[in-house]
Amino acid sequence: MKNQKIKFSVLMSVYSKEKPENLSKAIESIINQTLKPDEFVIVKDGPLSLSLNKIIENYKKQNSIIKVVSLDKNVGLGRALNEGIKECTNQYIARMDSDDISVEDRFEKQIDFISKNMEYDVFGGDIVEFDDSTNKIISKRTAPKTSLEIEKYIKKRNPMNHVSVIFKKDSVVEVGGYLDCLYFEDYYLWARMLKSGKKMINIDEILVKVRSGLDMSNRRGNLKYIKHIINFENKLLKLKIINIFYYIYNTFCRVLIAIAPNKLRYSIYQKKLRNKL
Numbered sequence: 001m002k003n004q005k006i007k008f009s010v011l012m013s014v015y016s017k018e019k020p021e022n023l024s025k026a027i028e029s030i031i032n033q034t035l036k037p038d039e040f041v042i043v044k045d046g047p048l049s050l051s052l053n054k055i056i057e058n059y060k061k062q063n064s065i066i067k068v069v070s071l072d073k074n075v076g077l078g079r080a081l082n083e084g085i086k087e088c089t090n091q092y093i094a095r096m097d098s099d100d101i102s103v104e105d106r107f108e109k110q111i112d113f114i115s116k117n118m119e120y121d122v123f124g125g126d127i128v129e130f131d132d133s134t135n136k137i138i139s140k141r142t143a144p145k146t147s148l149e150i151e152k153y154i155k156k157r158n159p160m161n162h163v164s165v166i167f168k169k170d171s172v173v174e175v176g177g178y179l180d181c182l183y184f185e186d187y188y189l190w191a192r193m194l195k196s197g198k199k200m201i202n203i204d205e206i207l208v209k210v211r212s213g214l215d216m217s218n219r220r221g222n223l224k225y226i227k228h229i230i231n232f233e234n235k236l237l238k239l240k241i242i243n244i245f246y247y248i249y250n251t252f253c254r255v256l257i258a259i260a261p262n263k264l265r266y267s268i269y270q271k272k273l274r275n276k277l
Helices: 020-031 048-061 077-087 106-116 148-152 169-174 186-195 214-218 223-239 244-259 264-269
Strands: 008-014 038-044 066-070 091-098 122-130 139-140 167-168 200-211
Touching: 008 020, 008 077, 020 038, 020 091, 038 048, 038 077, 048 066, 066 077, 077 169, 091 106, 091 139, 091 169, 106 122, 106 167, 139 169, 139 200, 148 200, 167 169, 167 244, 169 186, 186 200, 186 223, 186 264
Parallel strands: 008 038, 008 091, 038 066, 122 200
Antiparallel strands: 091 167, 122 139, 122 167
16 A cells, blocks of 8 residues: 655644643654655744753654754744745645644555545545543544535534645645634635635545543633634635524534533533544
């Protein structure tokens, strides 16, 4: 299955609050892939701690594929990824988060699929979520698979697991890259790509193990988050991805979840919005 004809880069952003042990595991999961990337771009989103810097520098010394991009100040995930995209020299770019773990044959599966389906612009897959230990898998997020399923799904929920995707650099740059839309940067990108005629697909494979827990749901439960929900739904409405019915329905459901107590919100994500394992 190994396919070295398609060159690809991996893009990861790291910021100061990342835990050193999580970053190490994330990097290890990339450099130990059965099909190794040609380039691994790590963006330092603002100043990092001594321990985080040391981890990145040590891996860079040992792995010639690692390229480090340092930003003077923290600019947020979307803008940091835009800077990283500029430094990626390959047409295909794989996303990776600094606290998640890619399964060891992720790229082998994805690149093999891409080589047979090059008409698509974004390629993703399924993820499983864990709390503390990868031995404690708590749920699975299954993505819609076909282009038609994605077009329907995007009206209500994000159709792509961001950390699992490989996208064409030119296709993303053409629509303006990641734009300012806090908490929804990737969702907004997929909506604009779909509107511009780009094609997306997900393979029926678990590609990444994603760190979850109460901290994740806590970030989606405050008044500021509600403002971002409304802002995002307005953008979808303006793009004509959704109509006024979906706008009201989506906004109501997301706000209701946002104002719920954190433990209840976490339970909703796991029991209603995920596939229980």
